[in-house]
Amino acid sequence: MSFTSKRVINYFLKGLxxxxxxxxxxxIIYGVIQFLDNLIPITIPGFGILIVFGLITFIGYLASIFITKPIFELLERWLFRIPLVNILYTSIKDLMSAFVGDKKKFNTPVKVDLTENISRLGFITQxxxxxxxxxxxxAIYFPHSYNFSGNCFLVPRKNVKILENVKSTDVMKFIVSGGVSELSGSNHKSEENN
Structure with missing residues (x-):
């Protein structure tokens, strides 16, 4: 293979x-936007997603104000009483709250010693x-590499070391990428305060 052929292949791989x-x-972003836009059948592109965004924001506003908040709490209590719906609703709500709620769960990355020579990265959830x-x-959540699923393990506290100087988002990317993404140092405490 000539020098020029190697260079062309190298450029192709870098481009790839x-x-x-x-x-x-x-x-993926286009697919999500298309799905949200098609939830409300309107012929104007992008208008459906604006309506969905506005509706979700309005429901969030109603769930927060003094007068209508008890109605949402009553509806939620009613959902808790339905056997299968209870499990699905609470699981999805807890997962959503872990990412966007007041009680975020994936903001404390840790290193867990599994054996003397093997450790695993995860997040304290309880x-x-x-x-x-x-x-x-x-309770430690261990995401799977190249996947957004994971496992939750109960681990002795003495085997857990909180990673103070890395961002939780960097640790998640590191785990999901199978350790390929780089971990950059930062002040973890300042991230929590922002």
Whole structure:
């Protein structure tokens, strides 16, 4: 293979590294926007997503004000009484709250020592497990690489080290990418305060 052929292949591979992630990201964002826009059948492109955004914002406003808040709480209590709906609703609500609620759960990255030579990165999701009689244990969520699913383990507190100087988003990217993404140092405490 000639020098020029190697150079062309090298340029192609570098281009591939830029184009493929960009194309997949645009495709996913476009798909989500298209799905949201089609929830309300209006012929004007983008108007459906504006209505959905406005409606969700308005419902959030109603759920926050003094007069209508009890209605939402009553509806939620009613949902809790339906057997299958209760499990689905509370699980989805807890997961959403972990990312966007007042009680975010994925903001404390940790390193857990599994053996003397093997550790795993994860996030503390519950710091107090006294309700199940485990005062010395914490709940750690371990995301899977190349996937957004994961497992939750109860781990001895002594095996857990909070990672103070990295961003939780960087740790999540590091885990999901299978350790390929780089971890950059930052002040974790300042991120929590922002």
């Amino acid at each position: 590294l830029f184009v493929v992630p960009l194309a997949i990201t645009i495709y 710091d107090n497990l006294e309700v199940i009689g485990e005062q010395d244990m914490v």
